[in-house]
Amino acid sequence: xxxxxxxxxxxxxxxxxxxxxxxxxxxxxxxxxxxxxxxxxxxxxxxxxxxxxxxxxxxxxxxxxxxxxxxxxxxxxxxxxxxxxxxxxxxxxxxxxxxxxxxxxxxxxxxxxxxxxxxxxxxxxxxxxxxxxxxxxxxxxxxxxxxxxxxxxxxxxxxxxxxxxxxxxxxxxxxxxxxxxxxxxxxxxxxxxxxxxxxxxxxxxxxxxxxxxxxxxxxxxxxxxxxxxxxxxxxxxxxxxxxxxxxxxxxxxxxxxxxxxxxxxxxxxxxxxxxxxxxxxxxxxxxxxxxxxxxxxxxxxxxxxxxxxxxxxxxxxxxxxxxxxxx
Ligand SMILES: Cc1cc2nc3c(=O)[nH]c(=O)nc-3n(C[C@H](O)[C@H](O)[C@H](O)COP(=O)(O)OP(=O)(O)OC[C@H]3O[C@@H](n4cnc5c(N)ncnc54)[C@H](O)[C@@H]3O)c2cc1C
Numbered sequence: 095x096x097x098x099x100x101x102x103x104x105x106x107x108x109x110x111x112x113x114x115x116x117x118x119x120x121x122x123x124x125x126x127x128x129x130x131x132x133x134x135x136x137x138x139x140x141x142x143x144x145x146x147x148x149x150x151x152x153x154x155x156x157x158x159x160x161x162x163x164x165x166x167x168x169x170x171x172x173x174x175x176x177x178x179x180x181x182x183x184x185x186x187x188x189x190x191x192x193x194x195x196x197x198x199x200x201x202x203x204x205x206x207x208x209x210x211x212x213x214x215x216x217x218x219x220x221x222x223x224x225x226x227x228x229x230x231x232x233x234x235x236x237x238x239x240x241x242x243x244x245x246x247x248x249x250x251x252x253x254x255x256x257x258x259x260x261x262x263x264x265x266x267x268x269x270x271x272x273x274x275x276x277x278x279x280x281x282x283x284x285x286x287x288x289x290x291x292x293x294x295x296x297x298x299x300x301x302x303x304x305x306x307x308x309x310x311x312x313x314x315x316x317x318x319x320x321x322x323x324x325x326x327x328x329x330x331x332x333x334x335x336x337x338x339x340x341x342x343x344x345x346x347x348x349x350x351x352x353x354x355x356x357x358x359x360x361x362x363x364x365x366x367x368x369x370x371x372x373x374x375x376x377x378x379x380x381x382x383x384x385x386x387x388x389x390x391x392x393x394x395x396x397x398x399x400x401x402x403x404x405x406x407x408x409x410x411x412x413x414x415x416x417x418x419x420x421x
């Protein structure tokens with residue numbers, strides 16, 4: 095018995111298929127999201143000679159990176175958009191194709207899944223969710239200030255990524271409570287001049303938080319924040335203490351985890367919405383995998399890529415247990 099299967103234009107033959115009747119016309123894996131995690135998985139899976147689809151709605155957090163300097167292998171740094179383009183070109187070299195589509199549901203379908211998009215519905219034996227997160231922005235910060243400020247490094251979202259770039263600069267964190275405190279203290283490792291500004295009103299800090307900030311010399315200013323503007327080489331805003339200017343400002347307002355597709359399908363997630371996976375990136379639903387920011391862990395490109403490599407290899411091995419993968 096032979097089954098002919100197409101990998102985006104190339105045809106693959108599997109001989110001696112043990113259970114063809116169990117396998118309707120399905121792809122081996124549907125990857126949802128073409129950020130660093132999804133693209134890494136696409137490269138691996140395509141190179142394993144598996145049939146994949148890669149759906150993406152075009153809002154990778156990596157595309158917001160003006161120039162990353164902590165991603166290994168690029169001594170002069172690389173922009174997030176260039177990195178994504180290079181990864182996509184690499185995936186395409188092995189037959190993968192990014193399809194511009196938003197996935198709206200993942201449903202169990204016999205031995206696999208039915209993935210519903212705004213373009214149609216598709217079957218797959220496995221699904222990898224690599225949908226990332228969306229950072230909450232200060233409400234009063236309009237896109238016409240936000241985007242150029244981000245591009246110029248006046249606004250930043252990731253102290254782990256680019257705290258080095260603000261070494262000895264005048265820095266503010268927009269946030270409060272435990273989360274705001276932790277981000278301010280982290281940035282204190284890069285500069286003495288850190289101000290923690292509450293986004294909406296007065297700070298909400300318990301005694302331990304307030305003491306830790308005082309000990310580290312972090313200035314506290316109440317909100318509300320407003321009147322954002324780029325002024326010269328700084329980003330300025332109004333606070334309860336008047337107008338203030340900083341070399342760089344980090345919103346620390348949390349993020350929306352784009353895990354709803356998996357959660358709606360029954361996958362376990364943390365209280366914040368991060369998908370829970372085992373050390374092979376398996377969610378609590380057999381055949382459904384997750385990698386990258388959508389999973390609890392370090393929100394970094396390197397981590398997203400590493401998780402995706404693990405997920406892709408586990409997917410390949412799972413499929414080969416169900417049916418030998420042979421040329
Ligand atoms: C300003 C900024 C600077 C950063 N700097 C660095 C840095 O220097 N170094 C570093 O390591 N990290 C950095 N990061 C973090 C890094 O961008 C993320 O960790 C990384 O992008 C995570 O990759 P991901 O593939 O998990 O998610 P993402 O890159 O966010 O990709 C997720 C993809 O899934 C798609 N998607 C979501 N939902 C759907 C759906 N329903 N249907 C179809 N597609 C969907 C989205 O459109 C998106 O393309 C930075 C982040 C920001 C915001």
